[in-house]
Amino acid sequence: MRDFRDAKAMAQTLRESLTTKAVTISHSESLELVSRMLGVADWNTLSAMLQTGRRDTLVPIARPISSTAVYPAVPLRDFVPFPGATFPLFVGRENTVLALNHAFEGEREMVCAIQRDATVDEPQFADLCEIGVLVQLVELERLQDGSIRVLTRVLRRVALRSFAAQSSGYRSEASELPEGAPVDSPELIRRAIQRFEDYAATHGLLVPDIWLFFDQTHDVGRIADTMAMRMKLPIKDKYELLALLDPVKRLEKIDGLLDVSSRPFGAAYAATRRRALALADQRRHQFATLEHLLLALTEDGDAAPILQACNADLGVLRQNLTDYLDKELAHTVIETGTAAPTVAFRRVDRRAALHAQEVGNPAVTGTNALVALFPETRSPAARLLAEQGVSRWRVDKAIVRNAGEDKR
Template identity: 80%
Template sequence: MRDFRDAKAMAQTLRESLTTKAVTVSHSESLELVSRMLGVADWNTLSAMLHAERREAAAPIAKLKSATAIYPAVPLRDFVPFPGATFPLFVGRENTMLALNHAFEGTREMVCAIQRDATVDEPQSADVYEIGLLAQLVELERLSDGSIRVLTRGIRRVGLRSFAATNCGYRAEASELPESQSAAAPDLVRRTIQRFEDYAAAHGLLMPDVWLLLDQTRDIGHIADTIAPRMKLSVKDKYELLAILDPVKRLAKIDAMEDLSSRPLSPAYVATRRRALELADRRRHQFATLEHLLLALSEDGDAAPVLQTCNADLGTLRQNLTDYLDKELAHIVVETGTAEPTAAFQRVDRRAALHAQQVGNPGVTGVDALVALFPETRSPAARLLAEQGISRWRVDKAIAQASAKDKG
């Protein structure tokens, strides 16, 4: 089998054979069945393997060496890919589709160029950043609306000497950018991975395959390029990571971005957080829960006005929270000791710091903590907010209104 179309033919034969036996399967299901018959986990993996085999046997049009080479190119509006990652692209611009067709007819390699401004419809050389990504095309699918979906895998960083639209679609002149040799930095690797675990937990990111990969490699560049695309950053910030050629410096930059300790608590929120712990201590509770925190936030100088803008009945909310703390938490009463924040309380702390960082607050406020509480959907605190019709969307809207009023 030399080409992925052979596998598709097998899938078609399988479907037809099953149909004669009154068994109906979809096209995608037949592809998955063929993949498993060949001992591969899924169709995407098999397709990538077959394309790689085909590419090895084909004579490339232009090999990237110390000089430059011309490649079909795809401008990306709001996405920054990294080496080693497999990612889908949805393409609709005519010059981009022409470039993809040309790439599939050749070596199946193209250059991804990141646009400086996503609103530019027909970018030229000045409209894209100087560093892009050489990528391998794995699979192309034409959609019913005329656009194209293409599965792509990043190979390595390249420098863009030129980028322009031609009769064959977008083309880029690219040169190789060899990375610096990775120095040993075990402490940096360990700290960055630990912080990324906290970062993922704060954002609700579930990526078990990533943890396995990070456990198995100590290639600093690969670790950095695995973490970077999964962080919630602007295109500009992600591009800055892509443009750092020294793997240690790149990982150190990621480590600094993940560091929440540099985001201080505002004096008002320090007092609110202390009040939440005191509410637990006063009841001799072993743990300070989200309900203690929400009760304190209902009197916070920043969070309480937002709750009122959302039409919260603060008196009723406080009474319901007090009843819950006094009647439902008898099982965590202890004779001595001070209350410790629960894991959920600590997650809210981390999310609040991230929210403050993302919106540009100089310090973490009660509003950041209120926003950070909503992902804890199973908590009684979130339930009591929902009973009053208070959602993350309404809180975000109230914050936007307050911000517009301040600017006005």
């Protein structure tokens, strides 16, 4: 790709192709998708890479490792990168700065090694994990405080054979760790992606646009690494995923981490959920919606105090929800049968279980369900919460504040 015109032409072609299939995206969205297709984090990053090329310092194509090679190296204290990711790297240690300068004078390739203990300032080989990554340095920026910011793209996993400080900075001998040909596992991919989308919504993460193309690539390893890079996990767990070379086993492990099907509803929330279904049945509604659930949560022993801590007027909120259910859902009345939870209701159930797992609750509570409501931004329930000034940020603060008071 020569310059911005090539990238933008590619984006225009993508938009036109999707339009013929009744899929409409904006110009900016097409630029972001093209960036993901080229393995770059976003359009700004791709722009920087192309701009770098205009200055005749285009990043060279990564050279394959025939067996073992020696590279400039950087130890990472509290971060585990995965192949395919593009991220900013901030460095300030003398040996790391020397290694970066050496890398930019050469092939712009570098080994990133993960420290076992982040408190070690001058790590030796024994202080590092066995598996690291080979990265390509895209752009370097020297900051006013003397540190350096480097835009970095991860190429592949490597096994560290040595690591030491030399006159040119840290150096590491590393060998390639081939993963073999991509393996197709459609059922595992489908299940893991669905669970990750719930996880991303719970944590306010952006689901990568490259998701649109995963049903075409079916690359288990790539999907697993994309998820692992974005999941909020302890460094130990992240490294275990990096070191797990079998792509199917890696995605299976991630799928297991995302599986909350065994997380039970607590007694109080189970009663709240039954009350939500009963509210729908009393009105003979065909479906139990998020508004039925939120109305039930206003009387939940865990969720109601959080709403009050956010200065919500529960009386007004209940009245607004009741008016909505009685007036706006009148067309959903059925003669016989019981109300079934909507798809959105079930999504909230899954996200609530995931939130319970994240905060260490043995069972799902009404508070978990309240948190899980916010990603449903188009729902009247979310709108009515916003009218009361209740946001995810305020709920999170109220939860932390209440937890602190409980410990006193």
